[in-house]
Every structure is written in structure tokens, then in C-alpha cells.
Amino acid sequence: MEDFNGSGxxxxxxxxxxxxxxxxxxxxxxxxxxxxxxxxxxxxxxxxDNFSIKNQKISDEELDAINAxxxxxxxxxxxxxxxxxxxxxxxxxxxxxxxxxIEAISFDQNEFLVGLDYLPMLYKSIIKxxxxxxxxxxxxxxxxxxxxxxxxxxK
Numbered sequence: 001m002e003d004f005n006g007s008g009x010x011x012x013x014x015x016x017x018x019x020x021x022x023x024x025x026x027x028x029x030x031x032x033x034x035x036x037x038x039x040x041x042x043x044x045x046x047x048x049d050n051f052s053i054k055n056q057k058i059s060d061e062e063l064d065a066i067n068a069x070x071x072x073x074x075x076x077x078x079x080x081x082x083x084x085x086x087x088x089x090x091x092x093x094x095x096x097x098x099x100x101x102i103e104a105i106s107f108d109q110n111e112f113l114v115g116l117d118y119l120p121m122l123y124k125s126i127i128k129x130x131x132x133x134x135x136x137x138x139x140x141x142x143x144x145x146x147x148x149x150x151x152x153x154x155k
Contacts, residue, residue, distance in 0.1 A: 020044065029053050064124060066092070083118070126151050 002011045020026040032047035058066075070092055076082040125132050132151065137144035 023053075029115055064127070067127060068120075068123060121150055124152055126154065 001011065020033065023031045024033055031053065032051060033073045034045050034047045037043065046051050070089065073085050073089060076085050122132075129150075132149050134149055135144045136147045
């Protein structure tokens with residue numbers, strides 16, 4: 001690395017081996033790696049000649065995260081200092097083959113806000129258009145009851 005990038009770009013062997021281990025794991029890219037010994041040296045290469053990290057499929061969870069980020073970007077559309085959003089959003093939508101992005105969430109300030117841990121589940125339910133069964137107990141009632149809701153928008 002120092003030959004290509006100059007001094008100061010050196011990494012330790014341990015870091016390199018940790019990176020390779022991560023790339024082989026499911027959390028990384030599950031790369032099919034072959035270790036070829038040549039005397040005291042070991043060369044690393046893909047088992048499959050046509051394998052590339054760039055050809056990996058995006059998981060549903062990753063796609064949901066990208067859609068959530070896209071929704072946040074859409075909130076800035078139209079503001080003078082965020083003209084780039086108007087250009088970026090259609091490119092991202094076409095890249096991920098989505099014709100229309102559902103606007104499902106907007107943000108306000110609330111210092112007493114609780115229940116943010118439910119936000120990902122609620123957002124996913126809106127995007128996937130699925131109903132939720134929620135246990136609700138009114139202050140007037142002794143027992144909670146099961147209520148089926150169809151969330152459309154979060155504020």
C-alpha cells in the first residue's frame with residue numbers, strides 16, 4: 001500500500017486478516033475465497049472467476065434502509081440549499097427500480113417523544129401496506145383489547 005499511496009498508508013497484518021474474515025462472513029459479502037500457498041507466501045483470490053462484490057444482490061433489509069433514507073431526503077426537496085436532492089432522488093429511484101416512493105413519515109420537534117423504538121416496525125408496515133394488531137388499554141377500562149390498525153402516515 002505504501003508503494004501506491006505513499007508513507008502513512010500502511011496497515012497491520014492483523015487488520016488485513018480481520019478485513020478478509022469480515023468479507024467472507026455473511027455480515028460482509030460472503031465472498032468465496034481461495035488461499036493458494038506458494039512456499040511461505042499465501043495468495044488470496046476468488047474461487048469463482050466471475051465473482052464480484054459489485055454483483056451482490058441488495059437484501060430486503062438494505063433496500064428498506066435505503067428507502068427510509070430516501071424518505072428523509074424527500075423532506076428537504078424544494079429548499080434552496082438542497083437543490084441536489086431534486087436531482088438525486090430520481091436517480092436513486094431509477095437505480096432501485098422504484099416508480100413511486102410512498103411518503104410515509106414527517107418529523108416535528110417533541111421533547112417528550114417516547115416510543116421511537118417502534119418507528120422501524122411502523123414505517124415498514126406502511127411501506128409494505130400490512131395491518132398491525134395492537135394491544136390497547138384505555139384509562140377507563142380494566143382490561144386491554146386487541147385493535148387491528150392500518151397505518152398510513154407517521155408524524
